[in-house]
Amino acid sequence: MEQAILEIDRITKVYGTKLNPVRVLEDISFSIDQGEFVGIMGPSGAGKTTLLNLISTIDRPTTGKILINQTDVTRMREKKLTTFRREQLGFIFQDFNLLESLNVKDNILLPLALERIRYQEMMERVTYVTKILGIEHLLDKAIVDISIGQKQRVAAARALITQPKLILADEPTGSLDSKSATELLQYLTAVNQQEQATILMVTHDAFTASYCQRILFIKDGAIFSEIVRQGTRKEFFQKIMDMQTAIGGGISYDLY
Ligand SMILES: Nc1ncnc2c1ncn2[C@@H]1O[C@H](COP(=O)(O)OP(=O)(O)OP(=O)(O)O)[C@@H](O)[C@H]1O
Numbered sequence: 001m002e003q004a005i006l007e008i009d010r011i012t013k014v015y016g017t018k019l020n021p022v023r024v025l026e027d028i029s030f031s032i033d034q035g036e037f038v039g040i041m042g043p044s045g046a047g048k049t050t051l052l053n054l055i056s057t058i059d060r061p062t063t064g065k066i067l068i069n070q071t072d073v074t075r076m077r078e079k080k081l082t083t084f085r086r087e088q089l090g091f092i093f094q095d096f097n098l099l100e101s102l103n104v105k106d107n108i109l110l111p112l113a114l115e116r117i118r119y120q121e122m123m124e125r126v127t128y129v130t131k132i133l134g135i136e137h138l139l140d141k142a143i144v145d146i147s148i149g150q151k152q153r154v155a156a157a158r159a160l161i162t163q164p165k166l167i168l169a170d171e172p173t174g175s176l177d178s179k180s181a182t183e184l185l186q187y188l189t190a191v192n193q194q195e196q197a198t199i200l201m202v203t204h205d206a207f208t209a210s211y212c213q214r215i216l217f218i219k220d221g222a223i224f225s226e227i228v229r230q231g232t233r234k235e236f237f238q239k240i241m242d243m244q245t246a247i248g249g250g251i252s253y254d255l256y
Pocket of ligand 1: 015016022024042043044045046047048049050051204
């Protein structure tokens, strides 16, 4: 049996005050095994970002446990969490967060700045991840001189450089055109397959989600359903669209 990298155990999240509580997540449980590529979808306001913030350890659940690589992060103190986040998690956001004062290579190396790793080892790692992501020829370029699609792949390389146990992606194709989005998703699939990297991706977009192996649908703060890819990606895309219709409410249908 595969090892669970992420275990969500009956979490709830309540915002607001005691007199006026806002229940955003209601009793969510699921787990993700090493090497899975899982999507989270659901209508606007369903609680996807809230859930991702809890898994990112940026926020804490009101009740319940979150285990990442068998460590309960809900009980960890802030200082330890900062190190944990740096060592175990990789983040890919919609708006890359690259530093324009650094070139591509130094942006990718940034997360290793605090680690004690030999330069040669760092460079071997850079060569490896940039090759998978098809950006090995861009290492000396300035950030302003590369395309948006390339920027997102640089951001993906930066997320991978520490060999994180879990990669969290929040609408990673959100600012990309369809060609760049397709490329990024193909590269993420390669990363997932060749590196056995575990990826959890939040997206509202059925095309993007169709690259996942499994999708959890969230509605009104609870898991509404789960679908697993069995046939082709196109068939899975259709299944996702059908589920979006069933779930209803606030979903945009971006067709590429
Ligand atoms: N800090 C907060 N205080 C009170 N309510 C909040 C807070 N953060 C989020 N919410 C509420 O929680 C619900 C879920 O929000 P969340 O952003 O997690 O949804 P989402 O599924 O990510 O939506 P979207 O797809 O639009 O980004 C919403 O109704 C939102 O208004």
